[in-house]
Amino acid sequence: MTTENRRFLLAERPSGPVDDNTYDLVTEPVPEIKDGEALVNVTWISIDPTNRTWIGEEPTYLPPVAIGEVMRALGLGEVVESKNENFPVGSVVQGLTGWQDYTVVSDSNPLMIVPPEVDAPPSAVLGTLGMTGMTAYFGMLEIGEPKEGETVVVSAAAGAVGSVAGQLAKLKGARVVGIAGGPEKCSWLVDELGFDATVDYKADDWRDQLKEATPNGIDVDFENVGGEIMEAVFGRMNKDGRVALCGLISGYNEKELPPGPRTFGNLLIQRVKLQGFIILDYYARFGEGIKQMSQWVGEGKIKSEQTVVEGFEELPNALNMLFAGKNTGKLVVHIEP
Ligand SMILES: NC(=O)c1ccc[n+]([C@@H]2O[C@H](COP(=O)([O-])OP(=O)(O)OC[C@H]3O[C@@H](n4cnc5c(N)ncnc54)[C@H](OP(=O)(O)O)[C@@H]3O)[C@@H](O)[C@H]2O)c1
Known part of the structure; x- marks a missing residue:
């Protein structure tokens, strides 16, 4: 276990992808805990597109990370020292750990204990x-509520959220079309995950591919990307369709956002219901969701894929990987314990 606490502190707000000036990497002593606290050694960090939105100027659903503050991130670790009986030594915990080797938890600043019966690797947790x-x-x-025989389109389909969202729609009997970058990811979606068709948005003819893959229009759009892709999908929405507005990753690194979708009027004509959502609002129901997903994963109905990057110092590079499509499934950084 490392005997110092490496931390990435926000040094300046990037105007595009994060770069060498975005963070200061500092080394501090391992924090000493007081009564009521426990010390967590962070061993895995989740890399999420929203990390980039947290270091912009504008508040999102959380305030921006302040300059000089440790980079906010979800992660997983183990309690290595404890003066709080709610966090016994050896417990595996997950939550907002930040980009650092150690974090201190307490009843007022808790992390969630991963129940020992969750039999899954940290990257799947x-x-x-x-x-x-x-x-x-x-x-x-x-929100999407896919029904048997409906056509569901998922963008960023080979990523962490998209790959699972598409498989869930398949479980409900829908025809599922994934939009992803490059032939390799597209083949993986069909051959490994059972998607019905794909659109390679990096190909020149991607708009034609979308038309061919959705001959009966689109009933559900699980929207992860925004921009031109969302505009094209909106233009093909069917009557009484649903849009689960999950993310708009194509704009997260941009200073100038693209103009609004010119096909927005089709949502009106087709009586489409669009709902944005932030998963934190469902936190109280995570137990129910995790139980069901564990069962489906155990039965082989949902396949779980991850891309693992090794090494604490790789954290900023790993964040940029999301925007270059260098991950398939969940992107995590493994920190040497
Ligand atoms: N609402 C919520 O509470 C919530 C929670 C979690 C995530 N999200 C959102 O869900 C989306 C997916 O997140 P994730 O964690 O699963 O990430 P991810 O999909 O695993 O990784 C991002 C993927 O997006 C694609 N991408 C990046 N830039 C793009 C662009 N300009 N145009 C098209 N595709 C692009 C890349 O795949 P390709 O190789 O295919 O380009 C990349 O692999 C994000 O928008 C995120 O903000 C929302």
């Missing part, structure tokens, strides 16, 4: 059985 899996679960099943 942070992925399919964690925040991203729950985003797919509640977003697809409760």
